[in-house]
Amino acid sequence: MIEFELNGEAVRTDDDPNTPLLWVIRDTFKLKGSKYGCGAGLCGACTMHVDGVASRTCTLPVAAVANRRVTTIEGLGTPQDLHPLQAAWHEHSVPQCGYCQSGQIMSAAALLASNPTPSEAEIDAAMSGNICRCGCYPRIKKAIQSVGDTSLAYNAAAGREVNS
């Protein structure tokens, strides 16, 4: 029996401890927002946060998240209560087929949490593990920058230091 925190709630599972977290989340907890694209850590479609760190969960055994905090796209925001990145995704009409976008947004959210105003090179570095077969990259980048800019403006208005 493995226990962990899923989107703020304590959960437990008796799935085989070697089962990748992705399949436990999708098939046992029935949260389908995180996707399977490659199963080998190559595409980022399965990205979730484990203790706030963007992680490829298709290769991460569920045993590895025992007693840790897991956040999925469902825990980031909802259609009624969008995370700023999700709002930016809508505003910039980022998604095409949409299949990669949960993973893209989770990677971007982890980036902005540690670096609210990333440079273009920092965005490239943080996002290059996420494949978009539809080629939404220019829009993904713009959407991340727009949220970064907002937080920059917010931080400046509040007289805070921003790490850039």
Added chain:
Amino acid sequence: MSTVNVSRRKFLGTTAVVGGGLVVGFSLSGCSRAPLPIEKTEGSLVPNAFLQITPDNVVRFYCPRDEMGQGVTTGLGTLICEELDYDPVNLDVAFAGVHSDYGIPGAGIQMTGGSGSIRAHYEQLRQVGADTRALLVEAAARDLGVARERITTADGHVLADGERHAYGRFVATAQTLTAQEGAPLKAPSEFRYIGKELPRIDSIAKATGTAQFGIDVDIPGMHHAVVVRSPVAGARLKSVDKTKARQMPGVTHVLEISSGVAVVAEKFWQAKTAAETIEPEWEDAPLGAVSTQTVRDDYQAGLQTDEGLVGPEEGDLDAGFAAAETVVESEYWVPYLAHAPLEPMNAVVKLENGEADLWTGTQSPTVAQGLVARFAGLEEEKVRVHNAYLGGGFGRRATMTHVIEATELAVATGKPIQLLWSRADDMRHGVYRPASLMRIKAGVDAEGHLSTWDAARVGGNITPDSIENLLPGLFPGLDASTVTWMAGLSDDLTKGWFADPSSVEGLHADYDFENLRVTHTTVDHGLPLTFWRSVGHSYTAFAKESMVDELAEAAGVDPIEFRLSNTKNNPRLHNVIRVAGERASRMRPGAGHHLGFAAHHSFATDVAQVAEVSVSSGKIRVHKVLCVVDCGTAVNPDVVRAQMEGGIMFGLTAALYGKLELENGAIRESNFHDYPILRMDEAPEVEVVILDNGTEPTGVGEPGLPPIAPAVANAVYLATGMRVRSLPFDLEASRVEGLSQWRVPPRDPFWPHSGRV
């Protein structure tokens, strides 16, 4: 091993192969005998197959085409909303089930592809919106006791006597009225939504993980299946030891199906883990003797036969070459490619009480329904298709082996089955963009006219293979032998009688050729082929636009000027070249960067692109792409831009990395480490310029792709002095292979091969 099949027969003009006998008339009122596959909410209005309006003013749109990223729900929804006077952003979209009312107007079947959805539905869905609005206005006139003429509409509301009432208020009365057809449509000057920058209507669902893809379907009692297939396409199972897999946790069945050995378990991971213990033995198959080098050698032999079917032919080649001042001849090679949509193939099938339900993301609900019917032994009417969002299509999701597999397993196990392909399954057991070897010999006269064009292509054919995959689902009632016969017929036709139009499209158009010939030689090793984003144009544009650049240089003319002076008969293409050329002249490429140019017409749309490229230590970097497109009326300019961006990235992935290698008949690549996809740090900035000329809309899903490879190749030439005539670009290999050397062609008016046929 070679299956070169050559013969010398002519065909007159280009003949499109279309399925016959499928045309079903469209009726707004859904008066086809079969009931509409719509769940009607109590008290709501269903005026036709496309709309349901509830008393609380929710407008649900039953989208007849499949959403694979191209923005079809937004585009088609906008058409309806324009005439209905309803904000598209508020539209509630559902994917239509299977019904004749949802067929492509004029074609009957439900299939999405060919960049044709907006074109096909442009009139029809605006009419649906206009007629529905007229019905609501009539109902409002009665309910409010106001003359129809004094009623206007906006944003889902009726405006009368200074009061605003939601449409929903009138649905009860509207249900008692007979819907009329043929309400007048707006003039383009009155458009409020068409042509405007509106957000996509599916972006919130897709940004929150709430959009349901086929893979996300989860129904009670569902079991998960994984299939182990032969590494060589077409090989039959010889033997398999199932004992070990049967004892693995969660496994309920291990059984043989038409495509291989299936493992069924309670959870996906259990099925996958158990499937890894299975090591079947396979019979030999003809493809087993084939490797990439065999393919290239056989194609080369095909090109040397000097035979082949003659496609479009005009004028007099001999005279043209005799009069030419400059003659250039080059060969171009492109490899097999996988579509690699990010969502691997999957399907859920449930059989119960002599009926079936299928959940999948498909490019053809009609074919999907037929396949379940055929393999479950049911009538088509007993099969409900629940289409979902497609995690990418690109042509791949019109072939549905996965639907057949899931159906066979649901029949065999009696359980609802979710079948999922792994990424490696998708890479190795799919259907592919054909490899092609092309040769173009062209002549420019003393005045700079590109007058003479002799093009040849060798490879497998796209249409017959695709027909073979579609037929069993299109005609579920036909027995297997008849289906095989029909498929064989289309294969024979394109081998022996006329060039498959899909195989050579784009190789013989766009410029003002006076003397033209296209020859085609079918050499097919049996790897299954199908449509791949932009189909034949995905490789013919590379050959054509590379050659045009070579010719311009040989003739000593600027490549953009050269294109302009040779597209007088194609004013729309001429115009995108002109605009892109003017913009290119104002671009300021960085130090060591070079601009390459290409233009191409496909799916009724014209596109010109300028690629800003640098090459350092053999690595090609594309910094920026300028894309000028004329697609008639841009129903949603932002979606048009997105499709151009996406087409460019897709084409760039193919140009820089895309190739599948055959080793003893098996595909070597398995995942994104050896079949790389462009990533963010390699993606160029893209600027899209839309020339909206107000004419009927034309395609956008595919036309952004064809020009990018040649635009980059032409820039690489400027950067390195090397003509790269082989995809994907590999500067080192090209140097060795000699497909890349730039040579000034002999200016011989009597080119030695000019009397080839």
